[in-house]
Amino acid sequence: MIFRGYTGKFLLVDLSKKAIKTIEWNKEDWLPFIGGRGFGAKIIWEMTDKSTEPLSPNNVVAINAGPLTGTHIPGAGRVSITSISPLTNIWADSSMGGYFGAEMKHAGYDVIILKGANKEPKYLSIEDDDIELKKADELWGRDTYKTESMLKKDLGDNVRIMCIGPAGENLVKFASINHEFGRQSGRTGIGAIFGAKKLKAITVRGTKDVKVADLLRLNKRIDYTIDFMRNNDKDWHEIFLRHGTMTTYEWCQSISALPTKNFKETEFEKWNESDGFSMEKRIKVGKKACHCCTSPCGNISKVQHNNQNNFIVGPDYETAGLLGPNCGIEDIESIAQANYLCDIYGLDTISTGNVIGFAMECYENGLLGTDGLKLEWGNATAMMQLIEMIAYRQGIGNILAEGVKKAAEYIENGSEMFTMHVKGLEQSAYETRGAPGMTLAYATSDVGAHHSRSTIISWEIKNTDRFSVSEEKVEKQIELEHQRSLFDALGTCRFQWCELRLPLNIFAQFFRAVTGLRTSLESLLVASERIFNLTRMINVRRGITKKDDIPPKRVFMEEIPSGELKGRKMQYEGFKAMISWYYDLRGWDQETGIPTRETLEKLGLSFVL
Amino acid sequence: MKIKTIPELCTSCNMCAYICSIKKLGVINYRKAAIRIFNKLPYPEIEILSNCDLCKSEEEPWCDKYCFPGALYMEGKE
Numbered sequence: 001m002i003f004r005g006y007t008g009k010f011l012l013v014d015l016s017k018k019a020i021k022t023i024e025w026n027k028e029d030w031l032p033f034i035g036g037r038g039f040g041a042k043i044i045w046e047m048t049d050k051s052t053e054p055l056s057p058n059n060v061v062a063i064n065a066g067p068l069t070g071t072h073i074p075g076a077g078r079v080s081i082t083s084i085s086p087l088t089n090i091w092a093d094s095s096m097g098g099y100f101g102a103e104m105k106h107a108g109y110d111v112i113i114l115k116g117a118n119k120e121p122k123y124l125s126i127e128d129d130d131i132e133l134k135k136a137d138e139l140w141g142r143d144t145y146k147t148e149s150m151l152k153k154d155l156g157d158n159v160r161i162m163c164i165g166p167a168g169e170n171l172v173k174f175a176s177i178n179h180e181f182g183r184q185s186g187r188t189g190i191g192a193i194f195g196a197k198k199l200k201a202i203t204v205r206g207t208k209d210v211k212v213a214d215l216l217r218l219n220k221r222i223d224y225t226i227d228f229m230r231n232n233d234k235d236w237h238e239i240f241l242r243h244g245t246m247t248t249y250e251w252c253q254s255i256s257a258l259p260t261k262n263f264k265e266t267e268f269e270k271w272n273e274s275d276g277f278s279m280e281k282r283i284k285v286g287k288k289a290c291h292c293c294t295s296p297c298g299n300i301s302k303v304q305h306n307n308q309n310n311f312i313v314g315p316d317y318e319t320a321g322l323l324g325p326n327c328g329i330e331d332i333e334s335i336a337q338a339n340y341l342c343d344i345y346g347l348d349t350i351s352t353g354n355v356i357g358f359a360m361e362c363y364e365n366g367l368l369g370t371d372g373l374k375l376e377w378g379n380a381t382a383m384m385q386l387i388e389m390i391a392y393r394q395g396i397g398n399i400l401a402e403g404v405k406k407a408a409e410y411i412e413n414g415s416e417m418f419t420m421h422v423k424g425l426e427q428s429a430y431e432t433r434g435a436p437g438m439t440l441a442y443a444t445s446d447v448g449a450h451h452s453r454s455t456i457i458s459w460e461i462k463n464t465d466r467f468s469v470s471e472e473k474v475e476k477q478i479e480l481e482h483q484r485s486l487f488d489a490l491g492t493c494r495f496q497w498c499e500l501r502l503p504l505n506i507f508a509q510f511f512r513a514v515t516g517l518r519t520s521l522e523s524l525l526v527a528s529e530r531i532f533n534l535t536r537m538i539n540v541r542r543g544i545t546k547k548d549d550i551p552p553k554r555v556f557m558e559e560i561p562s563g564e565l566k567g568r569k570m571q572y573e574g575f576k577a578m579i580s581w582y583y584d585l586r587g588w589d590q591e592t593g594i595p596t597r598e599t600l601e602k603l604g605l606s607f608v609l
Numbered sequence: 610m611k612i613k614t615i616p617e618l619c620t621s622c623n624m625c626a627y628i629c630s631i632k633k634l635g636v637i638n639y640r641k642a643a644i645r646i647f648n649k650l651p652y653p654e655i656e657i658l659s660n661c662d663l664c665k666s667e668e669e670p671w672c673d674k675y676c677f678p679g680a681l682y683m684e685g686k687e
């Protein structure tokens with residue numbers, strides 16, 4: 001069959017057997033899952049089981065491009081990387097910008113699937129149909145910048161790379177995968193799986209054309225898109241171009257949702273020392289975009305490290321919020337430096353900011369011996385040191401490298417109260433005691449407390465009584481879970497829609513122009529629902545039930561101590577009502593939270609029964 | 610006339626190269642373009658190849674037209 005948009009092929013690499021093969025996938029089985037995260041979910045469902053150990057050779061990693069990936073649609077360079085997470089022991093999925101997905105498509109693959117493990121450090125080299133596992137002894141132990149530089153020196157500047165740093169090698173449970181000196185697949189610790197598989201990097205060079213069904217129509221839609229984004233709201237476009245996601249920083253402070261001192265507080269006194277304007281004035285030197293993106297959110301900032309000038313693509317809002325206010329850090333320079341350390345060691349900045357905030361709160365309460373390290377709020381020097389200790393698992397770094405949930409089980413003495421996570425995944429940078437919708441969004445997200453499934457907070461604050469609990473909010477949340485997830489299935493960035501307000505229907509038009517299929521937006525959204533239910537079933541198979549759909553304890557048990565929302569906390573009754581509406585609307589069982597047979601059959605997921 | 614570059618403004622988006630391959634050859638393949646971007650920090654390297662014909666049938670070269678950050682411009686043109 002002739003594919004357009006898709007390459008029609010998976011690359012399957014068995015590291016243990018050193019066996020490499022390509023698989024042609026068939027339309028009937030796979031198209032209902034669109035691509036990207038959807039393909040990744042089906043692969044993880046089929047190739048892992050309820051007892052697959054995340055760091056064992058049995059675990060599988062799928063690097064999934066989508067049907068739009070590799071075309072010149074702005075931001076269509078993405079991959080979703082999927083697996084079973086070493087941090088949460090459930091479904092793992094982290095989307096990564098940059099150029100890697102596009103390069104995979106040029107090389108001829110929709111998905112790269114990895115299983116087994118190398119005995120010695122290796123990297124996987126893909127040059128179109130030429131695939132080879134190559135020695136990585138020289139690279140092992142190197143940081144991500146050095147690794148990429150060495151590989152580019154060897155293979156040429158025009159190769160695309162993803163790699164891990166020391167944190168991944170040392171099996172830090174929230175290790176990231178890094179790409180092109182500044183893009184990461186950060187969440188859920190897939191870097192540690194690479195480490196366990198002794199896979200230091202993947203390099204790709206593809207020379208094939210990306211084939212689309214109707215190039216003329218696609219060009220027209222892209223022209224419309226670019227024009228729309230630039231002219232729809234010029235002021236907003238300009239500020240988004242200047243600050244990227246750092247625009248969220250000021251907003252979160254203004255609505256009292258800025259994670260401050262391990263999410264204890266929700267406003268930060270010195271916020272304007274580390275917001276987008278401070279970044280712009282003090283450290284920013286340029287802009288960086290993903291594949292064909294005409295509204296780049298990436299800021300290039302300069303960083304001082306070991307008395308040398310270095311550069312990062314960052315900080316972005318999540319990083320700044322969590323490595324900044326959440327640890328009491330006041331200045332943008334320190335935040336950027338911590339960002340740099342996380343990038344070179346290969347650590348997820350969101351989890352790292354949580355873990356350090358957690359450690360600081362334990363320290364404040366005398367629960368954590370730190371061998372003389374003064375882990376006081378705002379102590380940037382101690383923070384830098386701790387990041388290194390985590391990456392290399394030194395001293396308390398070894399405990400913290402397990403993530404907040406496991407660390408608290410070890411530390412005990414009530415430290416669990418300081419763990420901000422859902423299902424083991426540390427929370428991203430929105431505090432939710434003043435936003436019940438967002439509380440629910442974290443609780444029901446399939447990977448744990450991450451905002452990428454539904455960031456309903458902005459909608460609920462703008463359009464509703466923010467503190468209210470209502471079925472309307474739950475409905476909206478489910479709608480967002482399907483809309484936002486669609487982008488990871490299509491393999492393109494969602495900011496053009498959710499930040500720059502491009503109508504959602506354009507992406508269905510893109511899909512049709514690229515694939516030649518006559519799929520409506522509605523059926524794409526049903527596919528997104530199908531994917532969401534499949535990842536739920538992966539979790540259910542691994543023991544997740546209603547009891548796990550629960551926000552961090554602090555949200556119910558501690559009032560916000562200061563600021564605009566002083567005295568607020570989430571009411572348990574309200575949460576219970578929302579989760580009940582949620583299960584109802586989703587067709588999940590009220591008692592267990594498991595999708596009903598009827599729901600699964602309706603979505604064409606009978607194969608999981 | 611020729612295309613001049615300002616690497617400090619280039620975001621490494623690669624749109625110029627993609628659009629060049631589409632304009633020149635009707636295919637989506639940045640490696641077949643007459644312009645190449647090498648992503649570096651802080652700023653990329655931009656290379657214009659000798660087969661660039663400045664899109665002579667068009668009012669302006671497409672790479673320039675699609676480079677919104679303004680990293681490309683035509684020498685001798687306002």
Ligand code: SF4
Binds near residue numbers: 098289293294297
């Ligand atoms: S908006 Fe940001 S994340 Fe999205 S494609 Fe552009 S640079 Fe990448």
Ligand code: SF4
Binds near residue numbers: 625
């Ligand atoms: S279009 Fe402009 S900003 Fe983008 S890569 Fe080309 S020269 Fe750089």
